Amino acid sequence: MSFQIPRGTQDILPSEVEKWQYIEQVARDICRRYNYQEIRTPIFEHTELFLRSVGDTTDIVQKEMYTFEDRGGRSITLRPEGTAAVVRSFVENKMYGSPNQPVKLYYMGPMFRYERPQSGRFRQFVQFGVEALGSNDPAIDAEVIALAMEVYQSLGLKKLKLVINSLGDAESRKAHRQALIDHFKGRIDELCEDCQSRLEKNPMRILDCKKDRDHELMATAPSILDYLNEESRAYFEKVQIYLSKLGVDFEVDSRLVRGLDYYNHTAFEIMSNAEGFGAITTLCGGGRYNGLVQEIGGPETPGVGFALSIERLLAALEAEGISLPLIGGIDCYVVALGEKAKDESVVLVNALRKAGIVAEKDYQDRKVKAQLKAADRLQAKYVAILGDDELEKQVINIKNMTTGEQTEVPLDSFVSYVKEALQ
Known part of the structure; x- marks a missing residue:
């Protein structure tokens, strides 16, 4: 179903x-x-x-x-x-x-x-x-x-x-109410059932009728401004x-x-x-x-x-063809190569988020090329690439997706580097 x-x-x-x-x-x-x-x-x-x-x-x-x-x-x-x-x-x-x-x-x-x-x-x-x-x-x-x-x-x-x-x-509306009743009552049968039922209960509501808005009686109805x-x-x-x-x-x-x-x-x-x-x-x-x-x-x-x-x-x-100035995309996408790097990426992404940085990583065991495509679709400002070799040396490669510039930074200063780069 x-x-x-x-x-x-x-x-x-x-x-x-x-x-x-x-x-x-x-x-x-x-x-x-x-x-x-x-x-x-x-x-x-x-x-x-x-x-x-x-x-x-x-x-x-x-x-x-x-x-x-x-x-x-x-x-x-x-x-x-x-x-x-x-x-x-x-x-x-x-x-x-x-x-x-x-x-x-x-x-x-x-x-x-x-x-x-x-x-x-x-x-x-x-x-x-x-x-x-x-x-x-x-x-x-x-x-x-x-x-x-x-x-x-x-x-x-x-x-x-x-x-x-x-x-x-209240005084003005009372005078206008009677004027509306006098105006409509002789031809009220020309209007819809709703208007007919409102004649005595609330004649001003007749003026708000969607069905009969173009009827000539509407155009010639007494104006409230004349009864203020x-x-x-x-x-x-x-x-x-x-x-x-x-x-x-x-x-x-x-x-x-x-x-x-x-x-x-x-x-x-x-x-x-x-x-x-x-x-x-x-x-x-x-x-x-x-x-x-x-x-x-x-x-x-x-x-x-x-x-x-x-x-x-x-x-x-x-x-009017107006586009709102929405802030799209994420700040940093962490690409991991290898099992140890994948485990470390969980920690790195969490550290980024705790620092107020919008971060994401791969959760589908995709190849590097697919991860980079995912980062591109998410409009990531920076991509951080971590392999087992980089992990052993305690460094990580960071790529600016706007300029294409790539920088190797120590792993222990990774979060502060990204935060400063974003500012």
Whole structure:
């Protein structure tokens, strides 16, 4: 019987893993500079957490969650997104009581959604995201957006478009909600079943419909920007001022609503304009979610954050033809000739590794020529050749694979010689 990988998942093989590690390290370094600390939450949570936070009118809850009953009869869901779990941890661990406010966190890990697999979209995918909890300052909205842009730009991406919008506060959204109902209700039967079910529950979600995005009613729908009260309008204007001061280019898109119910005030998406990137251009999305902490059982605490897909980031790099500056190859390959030399090579390779040098040797009893070919495939910077004759004289031959220069050095200074040569 043969086994195949489940649909919508992928094996990340050694040849690709280094790209992931590089991207992850760039993201970690940027978070460190912005003073965001890593948090790690479980891969599964109680289902009720996502029903309350993400919203029961969203595609995620209605169609995409991996939910099952455990042996104790509890409903468990593989996390479809990261914010709800971070906020749950924030509340459960009383991080709102920390003297360091706002609490600035980042996470990285697999998420799960039962979607139709396509380019850059998987059923198991990896998200990197940040959350800043505890501040109503529009400056931190701008900081979060700037951090997201810096991740992409640090990796070399240039064909990016940032769009922002305001979803307003509760008062603004209430007025906009009624305007949307009035706009759609006379012709709601022209739209899909999802839109029809959302008309009374959450009409703003109609604007996020993928099936009816080109319907004329979408283009003429009332703009949230026309219903912002004075406070919401001033907040949004301040976010734009800060972004401009930070040198972050953006466009205002009044139709941007985001796909999760917990957003209010600032909402944003970063897209790729690279030719041939694909129909789904969104790389990253986020915004402000005042009220989510209370919904999950905590005190009134404002929050703002974003999440981005590592898979889609890699696709954007490929679309722009960007190669990451990966450090490939090994430092030293030890070639052994003869049984005594082979035994000694085990000790030498171990000594190299303990000195912080990336080293390898032959484990298949190959001939010298085959060992040298193996060293070449591994892109070894140096090859050390040890035979029984050299062992008797307590010397070893070291070849610089870049220049071809070969040097005989005493065996007891072998490790220090290689270390110095590499530096």
